[in-house]
Amino acid sequence: MSLSFLTPEFIVLRDRERCNNCGLCIKLCSFQAHYYGEKQQRVVSDDKKCVNCQYCVVKCPKNALIVKKHPLEFRQHDYWNDTSIKDIYKQAETGGVLLTGMGNDKKFPIYWDKMVLNASQVTNPSIDPLREPMELKTFLGKKPSRLEVDNKGNLISHMPPQLELEIPVMFGGMSFGSISYNAFKALATAAKEAGTYFNTGEGGLHRDFYDFADNTIVQVASGRFGVNQEYLDHSAAVEIKIGQGAKPGIGGHLPGEKVGEEVSKTRMIPIGSDAISPAPHHDIYSIEDLRQLIYAIKETTDYKKPVLVKIAAVHNVAAIASGIARAGADIIVIDGFRAGTGAAPTRIRDNVGIPIELAIAAVDDRLKDEGIRNQVSIVASGGIRNSSDVIKAIALGADAVSIATAALVAMGCHMCQKCYTGKCNWGITTQNPELVKRLDPDEAARRLINLLRAWSIEIKEMLGGMGINAIESLKGNRLMLRGIGLSEVELKILGISHAGE
Amino acid sequence: MLKKEGQIRIPAGCAISGIMNKKGKRFSGEMIIDSISVMHERSNGLGGGFAAYGIYPDHKDSFAFHLFYDSKVAQRETEEFLKKYYDIELAEAIPTRKVSSIKDSPIIMRYFAKPKIDELYKSELNEDDFTVKFVFKVNNGIDGAFVVSSGKNMGVFKAVGYPEDVGEFYKLENMYGYIWTAHGRFPTNTPGWWGGAHPFNLLGYSVVHNGELSSYGSNREYLRQNGYKCSLQTDTEVVAYLFDLYYRKHKLPVDIVCKILAPPMWDEINRMPREQKRLYKSLRAVYGLGLMNGPFSVIISTDTGLIALNDRIKLRPLVVAKKGDMMFIASEESAIRAVCENPQKVWHPRGGEPVIELLDKTVSTYIEHKYIREVTA
Ligand code: SF4
Ligand code: SF4
Numbered sequence: 121m122s123l124s125f126l127t128p129e130f131i132v133l134r135d136r137e138r139c140n141n142c143g144l145c146i147k148l149c150s151f152q153a154h155y156y157g158e159k160q161q162r163v164v165s166d167d168k169k170c171v172n173c174q175y176c177v178v179k180c181p182k183n184a185l186i187v188k189k190h191p192l193e194f195r196q197h198d199y200w201n202d203t204s205i206k207d208i209y210k211q212a213e214t215g216g217v218l219l220t221g222m223g224n225d226k227k228f229p230i231y232w233d234k235m236v237l238n239a240s241q242v243t244n245p246s247i248d249p250l251r252e253p254m255e256l257k258t259f260l261g262k263k264p265s266r267l268e269v270d271n272k273g274n275l276i277s278h279m280p281p282q283l284e285l286e287i288p289v290m291f292g293g294m295s296f297g298s299i300s301y302n303a304f305k306a307l308a309t310a311a312k313e314a315g316t317y318f319n320t321g322e323g324g325l326h327r328d329f330y331d332f333a334d335n336t337i338v339q340v341a342s343g344r345f346g347v348n349q350e351y352l353d354h355s356a357a358v359e360i361k362i363g364q365g366a367k368p369g370i371g372g373h374l375p376g377e378k379v380g381e382e383v384s385k386t387r388m389i390p391i392g393s394d395a396i397s398p399a400p401h402h403d404i405y406s407i408e409d410l411r412q413l414i415y416a417i418k419e420t421t422d423y424k425k426p427v428l429v430k431i432a433a434v435h436n437v438a439a440i441a442s443g444i445a446r447a448g449a450d451i452i453v454i455d456g457f458r459a460g461t462g463a464a465p466t467r468i469r470d471n472v473g474i475p476i477e478l479a480i481a482a483v484d485d486r487l488k489d490e491g492i493r494n495q496v497s498i499v500a501s502g503g504i505r506n507s508s509d510v511i512k513a514i515a516l517g518a519d520a521v522s523i524a525t526a527a528l529v530a531m532g533c534h535m536c537q538k539c540y541t542g543k544c545n546w547g548i549t550t551q552n553p554e555l556v557k558r559l560d561p562d563e564a565a566r567r568l569i570n571l572l573r574a575w576s577i578e579i580k581e582m583l584g585g586m587g588i589n590a591i592e593s594l595k596g597n598r599l600m601l602r603g604i605g606l607s608e609v610e611l612k613i614l615g616i617s618h619a620g621e
Numbered sequence: 622m623l624k625k626e627g628q629i630r631i632p633a634g635c636a637i638s639g640i641m642n643k644k645g646k647r648f649s650g651e652m653i654i655d656s657i658s659v660m661h662e663r664s665n666g667l668g669g670g671f672a673a674y675g676i677y678p679d680h681k682d683s684f685a686f687h688l689f690y691d692s693k694v695a696q697r698e699t700e701e702f703l704k705k706y707y708d709i710e711l712a713e714a715i716p717t718r719k720v721s722s723i724k725d726s727p728i729i730m731r732y733f734a735k736p737k738i739d740e741l742y743k744s745e746l747n748e749d750d751f752t753v754k755f756v757f758k759v760n761n762g763i764d765g766a767f768v769v770s771s772g773k774n775m776g777v778f779k780a781v782g783y784p785e786d787v788g789e790f791y792k793l794e795n796m797y798g799y800i801w802t803a804h805g806r807f808p809t810n811t812p813g814w815w816g817g818a819h820p821f822n823l824l825g826y827s828v829v830h831n832g833e834l835s836s837y838g839s840n841r842e843y844l845r846q847n848g849y850k851c852s853l854q855t856d857t858e859v860v861a862y863l864f865d866l867y868y869r870k871h872k873l874p875v876d877i878v879c880k881i882l883a884p885p886m887w888d889e890i891n892r893m894p895r896e897q898k899r900l901y902k903s904l905r906a907v908y909g910l911g912l913m914n915g916p917f918s919v920i921i922s923t924d925t926g927l928i929a930l931n932d933r934i935k936l937r938p939l940v941v942a943k944k945g946d947m948m949f950i951a952s953e954e955s956a957i958r959a960v961c962e963n964p965q966k967v968w969h970p971r972g973g974e975p976v977i978e979l980l981d982k983t984v985s986t987y988i989e990h991k992y993i994r995e996v997t998a
Contacts, residue, residue, distance in 0.1 A: 244833040244915055245936055252934050253886045259906040266871045267907050273877065275900040282906060488846050494907075586835055587916070589934065590884075592909030593836030600838060 125209040128167035128190050138184035139163060145176040145185065150543040150555055173536035175545035207466075218466035221539030221549070223366055223458045223503055223525060226470050231477035231610070232509045236619060238600045240587035247589050249580040255590040256576055258288040258520050260497040261426040262450045280450065281426050283337075283357055285520055286315030287576045288591060289510060291568075292455075292501045292524035293339050293361065293430070295323025297374045297383040297395065298462035298539070299528075300556040303548045306531060306564035308332040313565070314572045319522070320346075322361060322372055322397060324386040330354045337428065340417065342371050343397025345387040349420065357451070358417050359428035360410070362401070365459030365502035368432030368473045371397040373463050378542045378551045411447040418448070426450035433457060433479035433502065434472070438486035445487060445496040452496055453522065454479050458503025460525040462549055463540030476502045477516065481614045484517025484596055507578035516614065517596040530571040531564040635819070635831035636663035636784075636805040639920040639950040640960070641927045645980050646946070647675050650793030652960050653801035658785035659959040660952055663831075664805030666722070668818035669787040670779025672827035673798035674924050677774045683710050683733040684752055687769035687776050688759075689815055690728040695765030702763070706755060707734035715778070720790045723782045727815055731776065749824055749869065756823065761852050767816040772825035775924060779804075779818040787818075799980070802922045804829040821857040823865055825924045830857040831952055832917025832937050843910035860919055863911050875928065879975035881908040883933050920950050926979035935972030942967040948978050 132153060141163050145154040153169040154176065156162075170187060177185045194202050207218060240246040247254070261282035268276040291311055296304045298321065305328075311318040312335045319337040324346015329336070338355040340347050352358055363369065374383075374395035384391040404410050414427050429444045430453035431437070441452050456476025461469070480500045487493040500513045501522035513521050529535065532546040539549035547559030583591065586600055594600065602619040603611050611618060638657045642648060653671060677685050686703070690696040703709065710733040717729065736751050744751055756768045770777035775798075778791040784805040788794070804819035820827040834840060834856040841851045841859060847870075849862040860882075867878040881904055890901045905912075916936030921928040929950045931939045942949040942957045942964035949957040954967060970976050 240835065240915075244835060247934070247936075253888065255887055257887055257905075259909075263907045267873070267903055269873055269877050269900065271874055273874065273900065274896065275903055277903070279899075279903045279906070488842065491846055493846060587833075588835045588914045590909075590912055590914060592905070593839050593912055593914035595839050595910060596842050597836065597838035 124213060126168070126206060126213070127193060128170070129206075130170045130172045130187050131167045131190050132165035132170050133186040133188060134163070134165060135182075135184045135186075136162075138182040140182055140184075142181065145180060148176050148179055148545065150545050150550075150552070151538075151541075171536040171538045172534075173538065173545045174534040219463055219540050220466040220469055220537050221460070221462055221464070221541075222535060222537040223460040224470050224473075225537070228457075228475065231475055231606075231614065232505070232512055234604050234606055235477075235512050235601050235614070235616065236604060237508070237511065237515075237582060237586065238602070239585040244587045246587055247584040249577075249584045252584070252589060254580040254584060256285075256287050256579060258285040258591060259283065260285065260451050260499065260519055262496060263494045265494050281357075281424055283317060283426055283451070284315075285317070287572055287579075288514060288520035289504075289572060289575060290316050290337070290499070290520060290522045291318040291527050292459075292522035293319035293321035293337075293359065293364075294462075294524055294528075295321030295339075295345075295372075295374070296326055296386055297321075297323040297378055297551070299549050300544075300547055300551060300559060301326070301382060302556050302559040302561040303528070303531060303564065304329070305561040306559070306568060307527060308335065309561065309565035310568035310572070311335040313569050316572070317356060319359060322346075323374075323383070323395075324388065325351050325354055326382060326386045339430075340413075341397050342399070342401045343395060345389065345395060345397070348388075352417070352421055352425075355421075355425065357426045357428055358421060359430055359453065360401075360413060360417070360449075361430045362404070362410070363432035363434075363455070364430065364461060365432045365455030365457050365473055365476070366461035367464040367468045368434050368457075369399060370465070370468060371399045373397075375463070375540065375542060380551045383551060407443045407447055410444065414448045428453055428499070430455060432459075432472075433474045433476055435474065437474065437479045438482040441483040441496075441498075442486050442490055442492070445492050449496055451499060451519075452483070453499040453501060454483060456500070456502030459501060460503075460528070461539075476500050476504075477512070478610075478613050480513055480516045480518050481598075485615060488596075507575040508582065510575065511579055511582050511594065512601060514591065514594050515597050515600045517598075519595065526571070527568055530567045531559065532567075635807055635829075636660035636952045636956070637803070637829040637831050637918065637920055637950075638952070638956050639800070639802040639829070639922060639927050639929070641800045641922075641948045641978060641980075643946045643948060643978065643980055645675065645799045647797035647799050648801075650788060650796045650798070650801060653803045654785050654788035654793060656949075656951060656956045656960045657788075657803040657805055658783075659956045660805060661783065661785070663807060663952060664783060665807045666783045667781055667808050668779070668804070668806030669782055669784030670777060670804050670818045670820050670829075671784070671788060671791070671793060672770070672775065672777045672800075672802045672820040672822060672829070672922055673793070673796055674772075674775040674800035674922065675798040676776055676796050677733070680710060680733040681774040683735050684771055684773055685776050686732045686734060686771055687715065687778070688730045688732070689767045689769055690730065691765030693728070695763055696728055696730070698763050699759055699766040702759065703732060703734060703755075706740050706751075707732075707736055709734045716792055717790050718792055720782070720786050722786045723780055723790045726780070752824060753865075757850060761850055769816070770820075770822035770827070772822060772827075772924065775825060775827070777820050777822045777827060779820065780815050781818060800922050800924075800927060802827060802829045802920050802927075817853060817855065819857055820922075821853075821855065821861050823861050824869075826861055826864055826868075827922045828857050828861045828864070828919060830860055830917060830919040832856065832919070832932065833915055834859060834913050834917065835915030836913060837915075839910050840913065856917070860913065860917075860921070863913070864921055867908075867911065875977055876975060877904070879928065879930050879977070880904060880973075881911050882913045883930055883973035883975075884912055885973060886933065918952065926977065928978075929970060929976040931970060931972050931974070933973040938969075940967065940969055941976050950976070
């Protein structure tokens with residue numbers, strides 16, 4: 121084998137004073153970056169193998185380890201920076217497509233951080249959530265434009281099926297296969313406990329989780345893995361996945377190494393086979409085909425469950441969303457370009473799709489202009505990091521958001537972006553039983569519940585500050601937002617004024 | 622340069638007052654002037670006004686349009702427009718007297734008019750929708766013209782000034798109505814525009830309102846989708862349109878309308894019996910964008926009655942009293958006691974609990990009575 125030009129991305133610094141050569145890090149690192157150096161007679165590390173997942177750093181009983189970014193050793197060049205050079209080395213060596221995990225990590229503008237919220241002063245009292253009720257309950261689903269009530273106060277109209285959320289935050293689609301059994305279980309448990317929903321992704325639903333049906337959104341994606349009547353029956357709603365923000369335009373890919381016995385049973389595919397879902401649904405080549413699938417699912421589920429359609433935020437997202445609403449979807453999930461994934465081609469992850477903030481505003485505007493906003497709910501996802509992102513998403517026009525990356529981080533993910541290797545040291549995106557064991561599902565569920573609880577308290581405080589005590593009054597209330605450092609065009613698309621205006 | 626109301630949103634605090642004779646007996650505007658003037662401190666001289674019902678018995682079947690014009694040009698254009706779509710019975714200046722504190726008066730006119738039958742047919746609208754369309758066209762389309770009120774046998778009288786001065790300006794002591802509402806405004810900006818004063822009116826509905834809606838942005842968007850253009854950017858306009866949408870267009874019972882504007886908390890809904898719970902859940906799910914959030918107390922008047930409503934957690938004051946056939950609503954109890962000695966019943970409705978009184982009969986809503994708190998008069 122020829123010599124690799126690749127230099128390490130990280131350096132593992134071991135404090136020799138502290139390290140007592142216990143060898144724990146050797147056992148822990150699934151990337152085999154630590155080993156016992158016979159020559160040196162002590163534990164040493166191979167920098168090249170380290171992916172900086174910080175697992176050994178956190179677990180070392182002596183706190184002897186530090187992992188740092190490798191200092192840039194290429195000559196400074198703003199255009200040909202180290203990533204672009206190293207990417208070429210990698211491809212020249214392997215001849216393959218560059219793969220990565222998690223979401224777009226490039227320096228695109230983060231609009232969340234360029235918008236600020238309003239608060240009440242004098243003319244309008246702020247409301248103290250510790251003393252007054254503060255309501256976050258949210259319904260997702262098609263709403264009739266009006267209700268009929270008779271003189272005695274009896275409701276005559278029939279309400280279409282709704283998802284009822286105690287907090288406008290759900291867990292986004294993550295399949296059993298891409299994530300571990302324990303991670304999946306933690307998400308299901310937390311969703312149930314917090315009064316929200318988790319999403320099976322395209323990996324089917326393991327029978328063990330049928331008890332969580334009332335909090336489960338089952339996904340029907342292009343590979344149709346694990347889809348059958350029983351699957352659809354054990355759900356609160358069904359999501360048709362057309363695309364995802366991390367890799368718009370292409371299908372899913374679960375490497376065979378991650379397909380063990382349980383995953384194989386759940387997906388209904390042979391053990392060890394790659395689970396590759398095609399880029400398009402092979403029965404959807406146009407909007408009318410989508411309509412047929414939506415209604416096929418509604419028929420199968422007796423019109424008792426809302427149908428979601430998930431798309432990646434792309435250039436024409438507003439028109440596409442309008443088509444989806446007209447095709448009969450009850451909820452549209454828009455996934456922005458910061459969305460994470462288990463495995464995606466790097467070039468696609470980093471270069472395809474648009475920011476979710478702009479997509480929400482554009483879709484909300486379009487549906488309103490067409491007078492069909494009430495026919496469909498909007499769920500925004502793809503890189504929601506904290507409660508203020510949630511508030512801003514709703515003020516821009518979303519009904520609720522989904523989080524996935526943030527949920528993984530809550531469980532321990534350290535953003536090494538190596539999910540596609542199946543070697544996640546944190547037991548999250550792996551199927552290796554030894555690694556899976558590292559994630560205690562009860563502990564992980566508790567962390568997720570804590571996260572949602574913390575966010576809901578923060579959301580209530582911000583709402584109260586705005587003088588609002590029910591989340592519906594924030595929906596599309598863009599007067600509550602002001603932009604900072606944004607251009608006219610950006611402000612226009614977001615439909616907000618500049619700070620100071 | 623200061624922007625005119627409508628170009629910007631101006632928050633305001635206020636005094637409100639409403640009086641009704643349930644038997645429909647008419648009484649002079651003096652009473653409501655006396656009531657609202659007690660609350661002088663609650664306004665700052667930048668807006669005051671009155672709505673009066675039953676004042677035009679001789680023209681009770683015609684729409685009574687009250688108009689403000691900034692110029693003769695605007696007047697001519699509007700009158701042309703009015704003539705095209707309506708048969709005008711009478712056009713005249715609204716009588717006023719000079720009051721030192723009221724300045725910069727626009728041209729103030731009133732017209733009693735009926736839609737032209739052939740135009741009505743052509744439009745395929747009913748009389749009310751036809752008139753709403755007309756009002757929106759004038760207010761948004763003719764520069765310098767503003768329809769102050771457009772109901773039948775009723776009218777709105779408003780100006781920039783303290784309400785008692787406005788009453789004097791319009792000689793309201795000579796007017797007789799069976800329902801009166803009044804408003805004194807405390808805007809946080811100085812627009813100096815007469816149209817921005819309250820009451821706000823559309824057809825037979827008038828709204829006087831004290832408060833600021835934090836949900837304004839959502840409410841306005843929702844109304845826009847339902848065909849209402851909020852041209853004034855005032856919260857009061859939002860209240861009037863929401864009421865019109867739910868009551869007139871969606872034909873919902875009036876107590877239900879109030880429960881959309883200020884819905885019960887989820888805690889309360891969860892304790893309701895099954896059917897009622899289903900109703901309230903659906904109301905909140907479907908009409909969530911019609912929820913008026915933030916502090917308000919509001920009096921909505923129609924030709925058939927008065928409705929008083931507070932925000933859900935009662936962030937603004939509202940008192941109701943009764944004596945014989947008379948019913949009183951005001952921001953402060955003093956404003957009631959100033960015109961009604963020894964009321965039989967005085968109570969402070971709870972947040973979100975509407976008080977609905979119709980002419981000649983009390984509508985017993987299943988919500989109203991259990992929350993009435995008797996206080997010794
Ligand atoms: S890959 Fe993770 S566990 Fe292995 S050396 Fe690097 S930081 Fe430590
Ligand atoms: S889930 Fe695991 S492999 Fe993926 S980024 Fe997080 S720590 Fe790394």
